[in-house]
Amino acid sequence: MRFYEDLEVGAVSRFGSRLVGRDEVVAFARAYDPQPFHLSDEEAAKTHFGRLAASGWHTCAMTMAMIVEEQERTGHQGLGSPGIDELRWRHPVYPGDTLRVETEVLEKRRSRSRPEMGIFRAETRVYNQDDVAVLTMVSNAMVSTRDPDGTD
Template sequence: MIYYEDLEIGKRASFGRYEVTREEVLEFASKYDPQAFHLDDEAAAKTHFGRVSASGWHTCAMTMAMMVENMKNVKQAGLGSPGVDQLMWKKPVYPGDTLRVESEVTEKRRSKSRREMGIFKSRAQVFNQNNEVVLEMTSNGLIAVRDPDAPIEG
């Protein structure tokens, strides 16, 4: 099990494989982001997308699915997330794309109010099959501390 004490700033991970299907793009968009360029080939062809593209929020959901699947293998003592500092959709995601994630731990600190908890930042980039970045985000994670009674640094 990986705890706060085990996190290393600068440590990188590469994981995931998500095949984007047309059916899933249309299903997600119809329910959560029903804009024409996510649902209709003709309408999408008249936009800068050129064809039906996945919602950015769908791309976030696919990214989260890959992250959670990776956590099953890594066995992290994760406690959720208080949010995302930065999120950018760099390129459209299309049906037929295959996505993967690269992440890096960029900061970490102990919580002063919750001694059993650490907070860390990570930068994630999602790539398509052409190694183009389609999503980039900086997020915050909460993770259990192995020894809550240990002195808090700083």
Template sequence: MRYFEDVKVGDRASFGHHLVDRDEVIAFASRYDPQPFHLSDEAAAQTHFGRLSASGWHTCAMTMAMIVADLKHRQEAGLGSPGIDELRWLKPVYPGDTLRCETEVIDTRASASRPELGFCKSRMTVFNQDDAPVMTFVSTVMIATRPAD
């Protein structure tokens, strides 16, 4: 298990492999972001996107799926997140794209009021199959401290 004490500023990780599915793009947008360029090839062709594109919020959801899969693989003692900062959608994400993640720890601090956890701040970059960044954000996560023996 990877605990708060195991995380260091400068730690990096690369993970994830998520194929963006056209039907999922439309289904997500239909329910949560029903803008025409997320729903229709014809409508998207009339915009700067040029073709059907995934909602930025869908890109966030796909990224979260990759993060959770990685946390399970690394067996990190994660306890959730109080939030993210600096969310930026840099390039459109299209059906057929393959997304992956890179992250770097930029700060850690022990909780002043909860000795059983610490906070880790990381810069996340999501890339497409051309290694072009499509989204960035800074996340703060809570991680359990190592239990006493």
């Protein structure tokens, strides 16, 4: 089990491996981001992408899936997130890419109004199989404390 007290500022975690499938790219785009370069090889070839590219929102969803898998594996006591401060799509994600995640804890603090939870900021970096960053974000997350009466 991983609680607020177990988080260390500066700690980096590396995890995940997700193969991006063409059918998944098209299905996600059809449902949530139906721009032509996410749906059609021919239309994508006419753009700066050069070929079918995954939606950035799909990349976010795949990233979240890998984060949750890691939280389940480590017993992380996450309580959700109040939001993302920064999100950048750095490089297109294409069918056939394999994605992985790195997270770094930037800062943490106990909630003043809810002592049973802590809040931390983390930078998340997602890379493809060539170690090219495809997504970066800085997010805020809430996590259970082991000891609500404790101090940092």
